[in-house]
Amino acid sequence: MAEWNKPLPTVSGETKPYWDSCRQGQLVIQKCDSCGEYQFYPRGICANCWSNDIKWHKASGKGTVWTFTVTYQNRTPGFAEDVPYVLALVELEEGVRMFTNIVECEPRDVKIGMGVEVTFVRANDQISIPYFKPAA
Amino acid sequence: MVDLKHGAAIVGIHEHVTRYAPDKSELQIQGESVIKALADAGLTKKDVEGLFTASSSIRNSGMNLADYLNMYPKYVDNTTVGGGSFEFHLSHALTAIVAGRINCAVITYSSLARSGGVSVGTGGVARFGHPRLDPSPDSFEELYGLTTVGLYAMIAQRHMHLYGTTSEQLAEIAVAIRKHASMNPEAMFRDPITVEAVVNARVISSPLHLLDCCLISDGGGALVVASPELARNCRQRPVWVLGVGEALAHQGAGQRDLIYIAAKQSHEPAFAMAGVTHQDIDMAMIYDSFTITVLETLEDLGFCKKGEGGDFVSGGRLQVGGELPINTDGGGLSSNHPGMRGIFLLLEATRQLRHQFEGTPRQVENCQVALCHGTGGALGSRHSGGTVILGRD
Ligand SMILES: [Zn+2]
Numbered sequence: 194m195a196e197w198n199k200p201l202p203t204v205s206g207e208t209k210p211y212w213d214s215c216r217q218g219q220l221v222i223q224k225c226d227s228c229g230e231y232q233f234y235p236r237g238i239c240a241n242c243w244s245n246d247i248k249w250h251k252a253s254g255k256g257t258v259w260t261f262t263v264t265y266q267n268r269t270p271g272f273a274e275d276v277p278y279v280l281a282l283v284e285l286e287e288g289v290r291m292f293t294n295i296v297e298c299e300p301r302d303v304k305i306g307m308g309v310e311v312t313f314v315r316a317n318d319q320i321s322i323p324y325f326k327p328a329a
Numbered sequence: 330m331v332d333l334k335h336g337a338a339i340v341g342i343h344e345h346v347t348r349y350a351p352d353k354s355e356l357q358i359q360g361e362s363v364i365k366a367l368a369d370a371g372l373t374k375k376d377v378e379g380l381f382t383a384s385s386s387i388r389n390s391g392m393n394l395a396d397y398l399n400m401y402p403k404y405v406d407n408t409t410v411g412g413g414s415f416e417f418h419l420s421h422a423l424t425a426i427v428a429g430r431i432n433c434a435v436i437t438y439s440s441l442a443r444s445g446g447v448s449v450g451t452g453g454v455a456r457f458g459h460p461r462l463d464p465s466p467d468s469f470e471e472l473y474g475l476t477t478v479g480l481y482a483m484i485a486q487r488h489m490h491l492y493g494t495t496s497e498q499l500a501e502i503a504v505a506i507r508k509h510a511s512m513n514p515e516a517m518f519r520d521p522i523t524v525e526a527v528v529n530a531r532v533i534s535s536p537l538h539l540l541d542c543c544l545i546s547d548g549g550g551a552l553v554v555a556s557p558e559l560a561r562n563c564r565q566r567p568v569w570v571l572g573v574g575e576a577l578a579h580q581g582a583g584q585r586d587l588i589y590i591a592a593k594q595s596h597e598p599a600f601a602m603a604g605v606t607h608q609d610i611d612m613a614m615i616y617d618s619f620t621i622t623v624l625e626t627l628e629d630l631g632f633c634k635k636g637e638g639g640d641f642v643s644g645g646r647l648q649v650g651g652e653l654p655i656n657t658d659g660g661g662l663s664s665n666h667p668g669m670r671g672i673f674l675l676l677e678a679t680r681q682l683r684h685q686f687e688g689t690p691r692q693v694e695n696c697q698v699a700l701c702h703g704t705g706g707a708l709g710s711r712h713s714g715g716t717v718i719l720g721r722d
Contacts, residue, residue, distance in 0.1 A: 204468070263532070280483065
């Protein structure tokens with residue numbers, strides 16, 4: 194396997210469960226037991242009510258494309274040679290949106306509202322990165 | 330709240346003419362600009378009590394600037410919220426002056442983005458030179474190849490999807506601003522363009538084409554802000570700060586509707602403070618990092634309803650002689666954009682309110698009230714919005 198030359202996440206205490214779960218092929222998100230809100234990105238507090246009653250939940254891994262762009266120019270190594278690629282915001286079934294790339298399809302076939310599902314790509318022994326592909 | 334209207338005035342301005350200055354330092358451009366802005370006001374180094382600047386480089390901070398200028402300011406503000414930082418600075422300077430902390434401040438900025446080869450829009454995470462991503466939010470974003478232009482393009486895509494906005498409508502913005510650049514001898518790009526030229530230019534990040542994107546230049550400038558008492562004794566007719574508002578907008582933990590931008594939050598306090606309505610605004614300086622920035626800003630400032638921006642920007646409305654002329658200097662799309670350009674919004678609005686171009690096509694007729702709105706950061710992730718309303722004496 195070629196060495197990963199795109200940026201890699203930095204894992205901290207508050208985000209470690211997310212990356213541990215991704216490594217096992219499961220997308221997880223946080224929900225607050227006090228106010229009932231989901232949140233993304235993960236954090237050590239509830240961004241809505243500021244409680245610390247947050248729990249990790251398995252996400253269904255399904256969602257829809259909220260918006261996207263086909264990127265033709267990016268100087269960052271790893272992406273420079275990857276153009277054109279699709280940068281997207283996906284709205285998960287649970288209601289929160291996350292940045293991702295839409296993969297395993299032609300950029301011209303990506304539409305707002307299309308159904309997508311998570312797929313993981315192993316970057317190294319510690320990190321697998323969640324992407325989204327058209328729903329089966 | 331204390332009444333801030335007419336609490337301070339812009340009394341001196343200078344825009345550095347350079348668009349390419351590999352032989353200068355950023356501090357030199359700032360220094361030259363401050364000196365000329367003070368001369369414009371008829372003030373001197375001794376009058377300056379507050380020093381305001383923003384920089385994406387921590388090394389070129391207010392401390393280095395004070396050192397370079399050999400100044401000892403008693404009020405310091407380095408608020409850096411992207412391109413719109415300078416609208417925030419003016420808001421803060423107004424507050425400091427009304428509070429009696431200072432009588433005079435300078436706001437200044439410069440950047441060598443062009444000669445330094447900085448890929449502001451398409452550099453990706455490399456644009457910040459980060460060797461290592463922060464745990465959040467970087468580590469949930471930069472893995473996916475975000476670019477500045479991409480983050481604006483995503484909002485353009487969503488706008489088109491929801492409201493049927495077209496690339497041709499976005500192009501109208503670039504065409505109007507280029508026309509204004511053709512009247513500015515210092516603008517970088519001065520040859521008129523057409524809607525066809527914009528939509529046929531190569532796509533940088535869909536649906537935005539090359540000419541939907543601002544240029545990259547070197548440059549800088551400065552303005553002098555003074556208390557009413559001091560302003561009355563300056564060389565130039567004062568340009569009053571009538572109203573200010575500031576806001577930040579972000580992902581809202583994954584739930585905020587990103588189609589609305591910070592301008593929606595920042596404009597109401599500014600209009601309320603100024604006591605004016607949209608009909609009173611004779612011209613506007615709208616941060617034009619991309620054409621979509623202008624369209625979204627005009628909607629969320631309330632000049633038209635959400636979703637009607639495409640129609641609003643068409644038919645010459647934004648050109649001098651139209652209902653709402655914007656960016657009469659040629660904006661960031663055609664005149665200059667050294668990394669952050671919010672300071673130039675304030676400079677051009679001041680020139681218009683001074684009637685500096687009287688007798689030439691660039692002058693907005695009988696210009697009495699102008700609005701500036703600076704946007705910094707990126708619409709698709711997190712950004713700032715600073716609204717400033719200025720009035721002729
Ligand atoms: Zn909560």
